[in-house]
Amino acid sequence: HTSNGCPVNSGDMMGSGTISGPTEESYGSMLELTWRGEKPIKMKDGTERKFINDNDSVIMRAYCQNDDVRIGFGEVKTKLLPVFNPKKSK
Secondary structure, X not given: OHHHOOOOOXXXXXXXXXXXXXXXXXXXXXXXXXXXXXXXXXXXXXXXXXXXXXXXXXXXXXXXEOOOOEEEEEEEEXXXXXXXXXXXXX
């Protein structure tokens, strides 16, 4: 990722793709859930969102299982900070 000059910092969240299914209950990204921002989703507090915003916390949990075993990676959590703009800090 950094070979094209894009800086990567400690704590940056990266994903290699989305694992989704054919139904709304199995969508794997905010973009899919909101149908590219055209259909807002209702949050637990009653507000509506189309996209993830600065200062939002994102928590991912996942597992897979069959009749014999269940495996997962626990919880991955991060807070999305606003983009650093050196011109604004002067």
